[in-house]
Amino acid sequence: MQPTRSLTRPAPRAAVYQMAYFPPDQYEQAWAQGLLNATSYRDHGDYRRETEQTMQALADRSASPIHILPMDVADLLAYAQRTGKDPAARPTRLAYTGWLHETGHTGVLWPPERNSPCWCGSATKYKKCCGNPVFLAVEPPDPASLILRIDLDGVTPAVWRRVAIPSNTTLDVVHRMIQDAMGWYDEHMYVFETDEHTIIDPRSDSGEVPADGERLVSIATDVGAAFTYVYDFGDEWRHTVTVEEIRPGGPGNMFTVLDGGGACPPEDVGGAGWYQHLLAALTDPTSPDHDDAVERLGDDFDPGRWHGAPAGQE
Ligand SMILES: [Zn+2]
Numbered sequence: 001m002q003p004t005r006s007l008t009r010p011a012p013r014a015a016v017y018q019m020a021y022f023p024p025d026q027y028e029q030a031w032a033q034g035l036l037n038a039t040s041y042r043d044h045g046d047y048r049r050e051t052e053q054t055m056q057a058l059a060d061r062s063a064s065p066i067h068i069l070p071m072d073v074a075d076l077l078a079y080a081q082r083t084g085k086d087p088a089a090r091p092t093r094l095a096y097t098g099w100l101h102e103t104g105h106t107g108v109l110w111p112p113e114r115n116s117p118c119w120c121g122s123a124t125k126y127k128k129c130c131g132n133p134v135f136l137a138v139e140p141p142d143p144a145s146l147i148l149r150i151d152l153d154g155v156t157p158a159v160w161r162r163v164a165i166p167s168n169t170t171l172d173v174v175h176r177m178i179q180d181a182m183g184w185y186d187e188h189m190y191v192f193e194t195d196e197h198t199i200i201d202p203r204s205d206s207g208e209v210p211a212d213g214e215r216l217v218s219i220a221t222d223v224g225a226a227f228t229y230v231y232d233f234g235d236e237w238r239h240t241v242t243v244e245e246i247r248p249g250g251p252g253n254m255f256t257v258l259d260g261g262g263a264c265p266p267e268d269v270g271g272a273g274w275y276q277h278l279l280a281a282l283t284d285p286t287s288p289d290h291d292d293a294v295e296r297l298g299d300d301f302d303p304g305r306w307h308g309a310p311a312g313q314e
Pocket of ligand 1: 048118119120121122126129130131
């Protein structure tokens with residue numbers, strides 16, 4: 001379904017993507033200054049690979065040019081102080097990158113020619129450095145597993161899930177994981193919102209940041225951090241997603257539904273307010289909407305029952 005109205009401020013179609021990047025010496029300084037945490041790769045090679053993979057994914061779906069903007073830690077710290085932002089927060093790095101671009105820093109165009117020096121600054125040919133298929137084939141486990149609690153806003157009884165998601169998962173994949181955990185059918189568009197950022201379904205032409213170009217760690221930065229996931233711009237199901245815990249990654253780091261409660265509402269039922277009304281009408285044969293509620297929900301519908309409970313939990 002196309003959005004019936006804009007959820008966000010209008011923005012022009014992105015003419016160019018800007019990718020923030022810490023060169024090796026700056027990466028070490030970023031660690032030393034506490035700008036990186038358990039959700040970041042410790043190894044610069046793993047970090048470069050992640051950056052290259054993100055740009056390849058962007059290039060697969062968009063013809064817009066991609067510019068790599070090398071970050072300077074001292075300059076980033078000065079920017080954070082000037083703007084009153086947390087220098088360790090990933091959103092600050094995104095905002096800093098935007099500021100660099102606005103102030104005329106065009107960075108390095110990606111991808112370089114195969115035989116040209118690599119974008120990463122190594123002085124090695126691109127095809128033998130970050131563009132090397134052997135380098136790209138290595139898949140280190142994500143550095144962290146994020147334990148997230150998802151609450152569907154505005155419904156009673158509560159509909160919630162607790163999930164574990166690898167920290168580097170791109171947000172288009174996180175969308176599918178949330179769909180799966182909640183019980184939605186992935187029939188509509190979606191958007192992720194934070195106080196500062198709007199990251200939207202790549203099928204949208206709103207010009208906002210596409211979900212396949214951002215990773216979960218960009219918006220789920222620290223324990224206690226929260227973002228909103230909106231599904232279906234018609235019914236506008238809002239989910240509050242909170243980071244409960246950051247666990248170390250490792251071989252078992254994969255998407256897992258850990259716990260939950262409450263039934264997922266049916267698709268296209270009219271949003272939280274009308275769903276609540278139908279639940280009341282379902283148990284009230286005198287309600288003028290009783291028949292409609294039975295038709296939409298089913299007469300044995302139990303809103304408190306979670307159908308997706310892992311084996312042995314129900
Ligand atoms: Zn390289």
